[in-house]
Amino acid sequence: MAQNRPRHVVFDIGRVLIHYDPHLAYREIIPDDDERHFFLSEVCSHEWNLEQDRGRPWPDAEAEAIARHPDRVEQIRAFRKRWHQMVPHAYDGSVAVMLGLIEAGIDVTMLTNFAADTFEEATERFAFLKRPRGVTVSGVIRQIKPDRAIYDIHVESFSLDPAKTLFIDDAEKNVEGARAAGWQAVHFVSAEKLAKDLAERGLPVPLA
Numbered sequence: 001m002a003q004n005r006p007r008h009v010v011f012d013i014g015r016v017l018i019h020y021d022p023h024l025a026y027r028e029i030i031p032d033d034d035e036r037h038f039f040l041s042e043v044c045s046h047e048w049n050l051e052q053d054r055g056r057p058w059p060d061a062e063a064e065a066i067a068r069h070p071d072r073v074e075q076i077r078a079f080r081k082r083w084h085q086m087v088p089h090a091y092d093g094s095v096a097v098m099l100g101l102i103e104a105g106i107d108v109t110m111l112t113n114f115a116a117d118t119f120e121e122a123t124e125r126f127a128f129l130k131r132p133r134g135v136t137v138s139g140v141i142r143q144i145k146p147d148r149a150i151y152d153i154h155v156e157s158f159s160l161d162p163a164k165t166l167f168i169d170d171a172e173k174n175v176e177g178a179r180a181a182g183w184q185a186v187h188f189v190s191a192e193k194l195a196k197d198l199a200e201r202g203l204p205v206p207l208a
Contacts, residue, residue: 005202006166006184009101010154011132012145013112015170016188017098018090018126022049025082029075043069044079052115055142083118087125093191095128097198100206102131110135111154111167113144113174134158145169146177155181166201168194 014020022040030036040046043065052061058080065076102108109132112119116139123129136154143150155162162182169175170188178185186197195205 004184005164006106007164008107008109008158008160008166009098009198009203010160010165010167010178010183011094011098011108011110012167012169012171012174012188013110013114013122013129014087016091016168017094017129018087018122020087022079022086024088025078025085026075029078029082039072039075043072044076049079050113050144052118053113053138054144055116055139058115058117080118084121084125087122090126090128091191094188094194097191097194097205099128099131100204101198104204104206106203108132109154109158109160111145111150112136113138115139145171145174146180148177148181151178151181151183166198166203 011017022044023036026036026040030039048061048065052058062076062080066073069076098108110129112135114122114137116137119137119139129135134157136150136157138144138150141150141153143153145151154160155165163184165183167175167178167183167185168188169178169185172187175185175187184201186194188194198205
């Protein structure tokens with residue numbers, strides 16, 4: 001175990017440290033479940049939002065969506081205006097795990113698919129995001145997970161040894177992307193499962 005014990009732990013943010021759900025911002029705007037699901041899968045979809053994570057400015061994103069659906073201007077613009085409603089709270093358990101690692105002297109950084117401006121907003125709301133040594137934000141460097149480049153940039157930026165780096169993400173494809181880049185990686189399901197996964201690798205994981 002000691003030979004494979006990670007020296008660096010890298011956390012994803014959305015759905016690992018903070019909750020994210022676009023439906024929360026649209027239940028009042030689009031009360032009908034089927035209509036809301038259509039909007040968030042076809043108009044302001046995950047793929048559409050991912051381009052903001054890749055660095056596309058919000059005005060350009062809104063213009064693109066409005067060109068496709070000119071009858072939904074206000075609904076489209078509400079995505080950015082109401083973004084704060086999509087991230088209502090942190091996951092206290094996994095935050096406690098992360099802070100416990102930091103307090104124990106483990107090198108902790110973050111690697112996230114996040115638009116640059118909404119990440120800045122998130123750090124103002126969730127102070128614990130400032131505790132790790134640093135973060136790679138996809139919208140800032142214009143690279144996204146699970147593409148290999150973002151993992152390599154993070155390694156270079158923080159002088160990590162990939163083989164001694166453990167990545168934690170809620171998306172299987174991003175976990176696989178990290179492994180393809182030579183990292184260790186675990187799929188995040190819950191704080192309890194994360195604590196078990198880390199303990200198995202010889203890391204200290206006090207839970208709050």
